Amino acid sequence: LTGRVTDRLNVGASVSWLDSRLRLPQADNALFGITGMSLYADADPATIERTGGFEDDYQFFLDWKTFQDQRRFTGSVNGDFEATSWLRLNGLIGLDQTSREEVNRLPQNTAYAAFGGVYSNGFIQNYTSDVRNLTTSGNATALFSLTPELVSTTSVGTQWLREDFHRIYAFGAGLIPGVEESLAGATSDYEAGEDNIRNSTVSAYLQQQLAWRDRVFVNAAVRGDKNTAFGTDIGWIWYPSLSGSWVVSDEPFFP
Numbered sequence: 001l002t003g004r005v006t007d008r009l010n011v012g013a014s015v016s017w018l019d020s021r022l023r024l025p026q027a028d029n030a031l032f033g034i035t036g037m038s039l040y041a042d043a044d045p046a047t048i049e050r051t052g053g054f055e056d057d058y059q060f061f062l063d064w065k066t067f068q069d070q071r072r073f074t075g076s077v078n079g080d081f082e083a084t085s086w087l088r089l090n091g092l093i094g095l096d097q098t099s100r101e102e103v104n105r106l107p108q109n110t111a112y113a114a115f116g117g118v119y120s121n122g123f124i125q126n127y128t129s130d131v132r133n134l135t136t137s138g139n140a141t142a143l144f145s146l147t148p149e150l151v152s153t154t155s156v157g158t159q160w161l162r163e164d165f166h167r168i169y170a171f172g173a174g175l176i177p178g179v180e181e182s183l184a185g186a187t188s189d190y191e192a193g194e195d196n197i198r199n200s201t202v203s204a205y206l207q208q209q210l211a212w213r214d215r216v217f218v219n220a221a222v223r224g225d226k227n228t229a230f231g232t233d234i235g236w237i238w239y240p241s242l243s244g245s246w247v248v249s250d251e252p253f254f255p
């Protein structure tokens with residue numbers, strides 16, 4: 001959605017929502033995956049009838065459940081303001097947030113029971129993660145005609161980025177029949193872990209461009225970044241730059 005609030009102010013907003021439910025079979029290099037069991041299948045008709053055309057009973061890759069459920073929201077608001085005939089301001093704030101749950105589950109008394117251990121009693125493995133990315137930026141651009149043929153463009157701006165990552169991992173075996181779809185059904189081999197990461201970056205820049213006859217351009221700029229991963233003894237990191245260009249094809253002598 002975009003709207004012109006006044007003759008000098010434009011405001012826009014954007015929003016998106018994703019809800020995904022993914023169910024995955026055992027595949028790739030899994031010991032009893034579809035691909036491997038197909039490649040090594042026995043061509044004997046009796047075996048094909050018994051195994052469905054796979055090396056072993058295809059119940060192997062039906063018993064093992066793998067899920068990935070994901071919900072993602074993205075949204076932003078931006079504004080553009082023409083303060084004067086030579087000064088333009090714009091700003092933006094955006095959010096990208098994802099919640100994801102990944103589950104591996106093997107119930108009791110499946111084709112894997114012959115291997116014993118957790119394969120016999122069943123297990124459930126769960127990864128739940130939340131990722132949030134917040135972005136804000138503000139910029140100002142001043143445009144002047146120093147002479148009829150020389151134009152100056154000065155830009156300044158700042159940006160702030162923040163990422164928050166949180167994940168919980170849990171594992172349990174010995175699933176109770178009837179409660180096999182939840183970690184609450186686990187009775188042994190408990191394991192749990194947690195990860196937390198917070199990363200922030202603040203940036204600022206200044207850029208000066210000179211354009212002569214809209215053909216020859218010279219740019220000088222400097223950008224500074226400060227990040228939480230730099231540590232306590234490192235402040236701002238500065239990156240200077242200098243560039244130039246010449247649009248030769250616009251010259252009268254160019255064929």
